[in-house]
Amino acid sequence: MAFLINVNAYGQLADGSIAPDFTLTDYNGTEHNLYSYLDADKTVFVEIFAAHCSGCWNYHKTDRLKNMYNMYGPNGTDEIMVLALEHDQWNHHEAFIGIGDPWNTQGNWLDGTPYPIFDVENPDRGVFTDYNVTFYPVIYKICPDKIVEQISTSETETQLFEKVENCLNVLSLDEKQNLGNIHIDQLYKSLVIANYEKVRAINVMDLRGQTVKVIGSFSSRISIDDLSTGIYLFEIQTENGAVVKKLYLN
Numbered sequence: 206m207a208f209l210i211n212v213n214a215y216g217q218l219a220d221g222s223i224a225p226d227f228t229l230t231d232y233n234g235t236e237h238n239l240y241s242y243l244d245a246d247k248t249v250f251v252e253i254f255a256a257h258c259s260g261c262w263n264y265h266k267t268d269r270l271k272n273m274y275n276m277y278g279p280n281g282t283d284e285i286m287v288l289a290l291e292h293d294q295w296n297h298h299e300a301f302i303g304i305g306d307p308w309n310t311q312g313n314w315l316d317g318t319p320y321p322i323f324d325v326e327n328p329d330r331g332v333f334t335d336y337n338v339t340f341y342p343v344i345y346k347i348c349p350d351k352i353v354e355q356i357s358t359s360e361t362e363t364q365l366f367e368k369v370e371n372c373l374n375v376l377s378l379d380e381k382q383n384l385g386n387i388h389i390d391q392l393y394k395s396l397v398i399a400n401y402e403k404v405r406a407i408n409v410m411d412l413r414g415q416t417v418k419v420i421g422s423f424s425s426r427i428s429i430d431d432l433s434t435g436i437y438l439f440e441i442q443t444e445n446g447a448v449v450k451k452l453y454l455n
Contacts, residue, residue: 217343218336220354224251224347225335229290231321232301242286243349248369250356251345252289253338254314256300261342262311264358265318270344272362274320277369282412282436282451285369287320292333292341296324348372363391366453384443389452394430396439396452401425406442411435429454 218224228238242249252270254261270287277285291301291314299305301324303313314322325332336345344356346368354368367388385399398404407420409432417437420427434455441448 217339217355218345218353222353224345224351224353225332227329227332227335229288229323229325229329229332231323232315233321235321237286237288237321237323239288239347240351243347243351246349247283248285248349248372249347250285250287250365251336251347252287252342253292253333253336253344254289254342255292256296256310256314257293257308258341259307259311260358264342265312265314267358269360269362269365271317271319273365276362276436276453277366278320280319282453284451289318289320289322290325290332291323292325292338294326294330296326383445384441384448387439387441387448387450387452389429389454390426391455393426394428394432394454395426396420396429397426398423398441399425401427403443404441405444408440408442410438410440412438414438 224239224243226238226240228236230236239249239251250270250273254265270289273285274287275281277283278287293300300310301314301322302316303310342358344358346354346356346365349372352372356365356368360368383400384403387396387398389395390397401423404423407423407427408416409418409420409429410416418429418432432454436451436453439450439452441450
């Protein structure tokens, strides 16, 4: 069994490939087009799962994609989209709400899931051929430049967001201003700026643009332990202009 799983793993769409486009209608009747999200500069996570798959259910219950969507999706920073495609053919509604034998369904996939789920049936099942699906669950990160990367189910929300920031077509403002890497160290509740000596001022705002903190002294690690959990805009002034970073503090 381990051998078969390993062989199948190499059958998936290769990292660095161009993502095939698709248009699908979700479980609630709303149409979604992959390239439309990418053209809007969103990074898209495509999850392919099966309602009967225990491994898929175990990953679903980690809430990682749910948390990513809530933090960085349309009601968060609006940087990502998550699209979950169900692979089993000829499923009925019961399979999506956890009614049936374990070989048909592992639980209620719709309950508490904020992102779109798709019951992919004919004539749309060609999407699985396009993505060379040979096992599940499989999660792809697709950058706005349409480059695909397969994501490990062991990666945390922090690691997933780092992959969002690493999308190749996104030249961040902090790179233009030569500030280097900027991120939050969640363990020590500190803002980390690689080239902090270039910083002249930092204004911290909430998503409504209201200032919640002004930072006047700078080092490679700046304490922000007085901020509550949430998403903040860090406006960092340099001699060459301002950089705005949207970061999540947990």
